[in-house]
Amino acid sequence: MPAPQMMGIYPSDSISEVAHSLPIDPLGPGAADLLAGDVEYRLHLILQEAKKFMIHGKRATLLPEDVEYAMEALNVEPVLVPPRPLPIPSFQPVSVSSTSSSSHQAQQVYHTPDDEIDFAAYLKQPLPAGIASSAGVKWKAHWLAVEGVQPAIPENPAPGTSRAGPSRPQPASTSLRPQARAQLPQELQLYFTRLTTALVPPTPSAPETEPERHRLAALVSLRTDVAVAGILIYVIKWLSESIQKCLMAPTGTIGQLVDAVDAVLENEGLFVEPYMHQLLPPLLSIILTVPLGPHPPSSSSSSQPSPYDVRQRAAEVLGKIAEQYGKSYPGLIPRLVSTLTKALQSPPFPSPLGAAHPPAGRYEGAVLGLAALGSQAVKSGVWGKAGEGLSKIDELAGRLYIDGGKRKNPLIRATIKALSPLITAKPADVQAPQINMNEVTNAFGPYIANGLVKKGWTANELLRLRKEEMEEGEGGGEGMDMDTPRI
Template sequence: MPAPHMMGIYPAESIQEVAQSLPLDPLGPGAADLLAGDVEYRLHFLLQEAKKFMVHGKRSTLTPEDVEYAMEALNVEPVLVPPRPLPQAPFHAVPPSAGQNPQQQLYHEVDDEIDFATYLRDPLPAALGNSAGVKWKAHWLAVEGVQPAIPENPPPSSRAGPSRTPAPTTGSAALRQNAKTHLTTELQLYFSRLTAALVPPVSSLPHLPGNPPPGAESHSFPDAERHRIAALASVRSDAAVAGVLAYLVRWVAESINKTLVGATGTIGCLIDVVEAILDNEVIFVEPYLHQFLGPLLSILLTVPLGPHPPSSNQTPTPSELRSRAANVLTKLVSLYGKSYPGLVPRLLSTFTRALHSSPFPSPLGADYPPAGRYEGAVLGIGALGANTVRQVLWGEKGEKLEVINNLVGVLYPGDNRKGKTGLMKATFGALSLLVNPKPADWVTSAPSADDLAEYFGANVAKALEKRPWMASELARLHNEAAEEGGESMDED
């Protein structure tokens, strides 16, 4: 049965705004209209009582004092009581200027200068001091540069280290209060065990994925890995995931954003969860696509990615994480790119801006700018398909590779291994969508380094020295485009 339509002057939108500002569950349909009618009734009742005091005072104007007396008579606690009587601001005459008519006298109100220290020492009005209004309390923000550990001050920011690595909340602690009221006990238990198994403890990450612990047999998996594989299989195929899908998607997005500077193994486990959700064919994922895009773009474009400083045995590496995130993005675009025509242009615009942004100093104090953002942008462009690679990275004759050539010169100054950088690997991986597969009987016949340097730049030519098939194919594409351009000019 629909809620009755309330005809009043108090808007229901105000009720909605107040409800959203408080830690309450969303209002049901028609609840705001009913509450607005109740508020309007109480306001009318309060004003009716205030008019009685106005009539008894033999006045025709309703004053704030009448409203205050009405609230006291109705046993309603006043939040703010104005002083009585209301002060009248004095007006002072402005001295007339030269040429001004003396009869046109101007007046102005003088603003009082308030000493903040004196104002804080003054006692609060009785209504404010005894109500739930604003209260003042003094405390030290810092004493000789040290912040006191008191409840009024936020906790000091902790430095990232081996014992303080950010980790996502799992198990029953990952359930929000509203989820505990909306989900059945069975679904709550399923969600808690699922999240606890999908992200193993940090101590188990060096043995993942599938690496046996020290002293164990080579074919045995640790318990944490077996539980994670079983949980991923459940997310990938079970229909029961639909009951907790909204909470699972939100948990994955918040966990990725929280652990961008945490252990790379944790980020890799969360990427596997996103891929498993996309692989599930029995659940409806489309309403939650936009919640996946933000975390995937964060993994691709965040610099630095992983703990600071990075550990020597960091597995997987940030480059591997970006590559895996790009693969998941490729799957998402292939599944839903045609259904949502604006999806690929929006992603392409983001990656293009990141690729053409100016290099910035390393936040870790390195001598050269970080290259992870540009590597992730190229991986993202490659994930969108061959058309976007041709549009952004290649152009007509490979002239847009000049951007990559210049970035390599800036990001890797004085490095003799420029051809083995992550940016070059990502670039050639994206360009492989434009070239033909290498035949089995192909005989090495790469173009000269001078021609490649003339076509694409010295840094790209150096990187192509160990990639003869890629070099020959890129040179072929360049020459074919040049010949087509020459023929069109001859026809004109």
């Protein structure tokens, strides 16, 4: 009966040659094929283990050290036999005069001499046989630069490929990587390309135009199509990279990317939960990053949404994430509240653009983010203890806005809007009460009082809430003193 044919890469002839070189009995029929299959299996096992060390080392090249570590992990003793004796380096002594005053003898230092290679003579030598027999291989010299100017020749890259100075940030590439091309069918690759291209038009698009209709259709596809699940991991990665690269792009582009994130969250056929760690940092970057948008603003910025509106939109999406996954992850909302509260309580820093006053966008975004996370987040991060947080925000507004005065600045506007869940709604049949502006100013500060001039019900409710909390604090202190002797 003939030996079974083993399908593999490792040749059985190598096994036969090794067997002949060793003092063992001749191999039987088919033994070399079986041993070759076993050797190939063990090589696969070692290489798979070595690849793990390569990945943990964050490298794309497999090194001999990875193979050594893999064999050590698999408890395999490596047998290293060099093909030939390694050449022994020749050391040459160099006499060095002694610096010691007691000894005048010269000392010798040994070193390995470096061979000097004449480049002209090296080029005249014949090429190796393998290279000389191939077609089109030859030496050729060309100028990299002439007096600091790169000549426009085919050997040098085109001058327009890399420009010096700041350039306009663009969304991440809409093309898939080679690994994704190998894993995804051609239909999903085309779907990903068309979808990402339509979500962010190359130029600002007005309503009722063809690019805007394509963008709305792409948002509907993200919001309703189940086929997005096949490319979800690539869409999430594209959104994350695009937002990070477009923080100084036109605010309309940032808003379009936020709309795409919102559409992904609204799709009930997608399992987005494993990718929350990739969506939260870009949203927080939009909310807290300063400056946001192009600087200096271009002439077309008047038709773009303001940074305040973009931060408010990102805060709404952040609140939607907290609402959907806050119960599944009890630590999600507290960590978000802690991050936003630290940003709100951080001291003002100088403007990175050289402006006369510190940037206020971070504090506006922190208040908007806390408002989107719910009433408890507003009470702990914005209101504080008996309204102390409002006094700090009022003091902060005086430092951030030079022309604040009696004008309502965005920080005060966001703060008053965030406090609405803490107060009861005004009944329809009740008239707005009179406001004691001096009391409001003494309690919260002049900027908060200016923002509450036309909101009598809100001002009185905030004063009532502050008074109740102060009375509860005083009552709690008395109760503590009375209970202390019992303990």
